[in-house]
Amino acid sequence: MDSCGSAGAPERVRSAWERCAARGMSRDLDGPREVLPDHEVEHQRALSPLGAHVDVVADLLGVARDAAEARVAVLAGPDGTVLWRRGGRSPLGRADRLGFVEGAGWDEHGVGTNAIAQALRTGAPEELRGTEHFARSHSAWDCTSAPVRHPGSGEVLGVIDLSGPRGTATPDTRGLVRSAARVVETLLAAQAPSPPHAARGTGTPSLELRLLAEPATARVGGGDWFPLPTRSAEILALLSLRERGWSAEEMAYELYGERGTPGTVRTEIHRVRRRIGAVITTGPYRFADPTAVTSDVSRLRSALEQGDVARALNIYRQPLLRSSDLLTIEEWRSELDRETAAAVRRSGDPRIEARWSHTEMGQTYRHG
Template sequence: MAQKARHPGVVTDLGEATRPVIAESWRRSLAARVDPDRHEAPVVYAPDEIADLRGTHPLATTVPLLRHTLSMDDTIMIVTDTRGHILWCEGDNGVRHKAERVHLTEGSRWSEDAIGTNAMGTALATGKPVTVHSREHLVRTYHGWTCAASPVHDPHSGLLLGVVDVSGPLRTMHPAVAQLVSAAATLAEHHLRQHLVRREHVLTLNFLGGPHADLDGRPLVLTLRNAEVLTALALHPKGLTAEQLALLLYGERGNPTTVRAELHRLRAQLGGVLLTRPYRLDAVVRGDFLDVRTALRSGDARRATRHYSGDLLPRSDAPVVREERADLAAAVRRGVLDTGDVDSLLSFADSAEDAEVLERLHLMLPVTDPRHALVSSRLRRALE
């Protein structure tokens, strides 16, 4: 049975009214509570901020090429970042003035969750070229426009960099524009391959206490299973087969097919950083649990304790995580007890309610030390 739109007056039937790519986009947009009666996209950045963003964006060097390729009467060329912010908007002056009236201009955000189905936002959401024509736009304000957009990827890592788009009033857009935009995106990637210096990516995994990660400073949205996969790969930098990963993540019941599906989903965020045959990470990998391991191996219990802020992925039941979690906790605990350093004991006590550690502190801290009373109270609770 086809799904009905939840906002009155938008469409009568999402399954029958339009193309599947548009129907899916409407569903995402409506789930994000985009109002079809909204009149304009949100303006996020001021002109001086846009100038700063342009200067550091990797697509900056491709703009002259895109401008030359996509210069047409009665249209505008747009280049966005990965979140749908318009960084460049150039072209026919008359069309630009019309576009400015509906915030189709630099500094505005055109992701699906901000302004509903549109070529730029839907290309970002799907990672594929898309044309959105007239009433296919969820927001009625843009029913007089047609837009064709194509994503542009880093040719070295595969990571999405943004989209290039051509937009124009409904009557002026030629059907061949979509193919031209896709060709321009391919030319931009070829240009980047020739001129973009490959740099080492930095993947930071802070998994003590919970999953927090970023790639080159860009936060990653990880599921627990994503974090478990990354933990396994970080602990095995030379790489793992799907069979080995299945065993580490699921134990004897592990299925390599399931693992490959998980890796495919993870690669959507990591791009070329996640390599295959064997599966491994092509990046400088940093992380709090890795810092603890390094400190323990060098015999520096104080440094290990400073980095130890809690159990490794405490909700995980994956064998590779369980073993590493237990090993780290036991080694740090033994280290702080052996050194007998008050600061290290206190730091460990903050991350784990350990009766033996608290007893040692209770004996070491003078009664006049304000921390003594706090340790005494925690010790009583630990012994109850």
């Protein structure tokens, strides 16, 4: 693959390369743009809940028990910073020469397209082989990554990565790394109080939403996450915007404009309720108990209100319901961009400003 968007490259890779090219990045990168000093690495490690499970990950991925293993296991923070590495002397030496060291910023704007950056962007396991990497110096590597999420909120806490010489990624590698991430999430869940499956004092099951993701997802009563069709996600987003709810006529206009009818809305609401249960009431349409509903948008706003801009950027990785063209959603999307941009400016932190400027939302807001 000699140029961005070359024929035959997977769509996700072409899109990532296009983002790198739009930033003016060179494929001749000779290392990460930023490597944190040791004291800052120690600070970030102290804040991460993943540190207690580094050796478990190394054992699960085979780098702890097999001296002949050619790959390196890495745990990165939620911003892509390499926090821990495990592996033999030879593979760690190869990683050193690449700049793949503790403290290295391994997000997309730091080293271009790579598996860690892709996993952070998509929230799903990712694998890049050889020349799928943007930086030519990475083309001799295969890398497989999977995000680790908070068992309660679903927030991405970091990424597990297994990297090695080209050809070391096998058909089983993605499943191996994904399984390691699930084990860590299980261990984290065992350490924390169980999340409530129903709102206190009511029989309403809890509803958790990820609206800053593509696709949007939900889970009910602490169960498994499931993807939401765009229309269902739009309805749930609108309900979360207005606690007093929406009449059928209002919802019809929001979803379909002048051509909307209450009957069409009733059909859509029925589809949503069939999947998530009695979380939604009718007449007007609203959440039965707003206190039982949480979302990544509410966590983003909470972080901004508390002045925790770094955490806000960890949450705000993708636009609100990217595929929605509803006017209300577009206005809400712009409002989140404005609020985040203002918080970034108030922080006065050059690193925070750089992180924001390299996000899709930061670039859109700056050029909008």
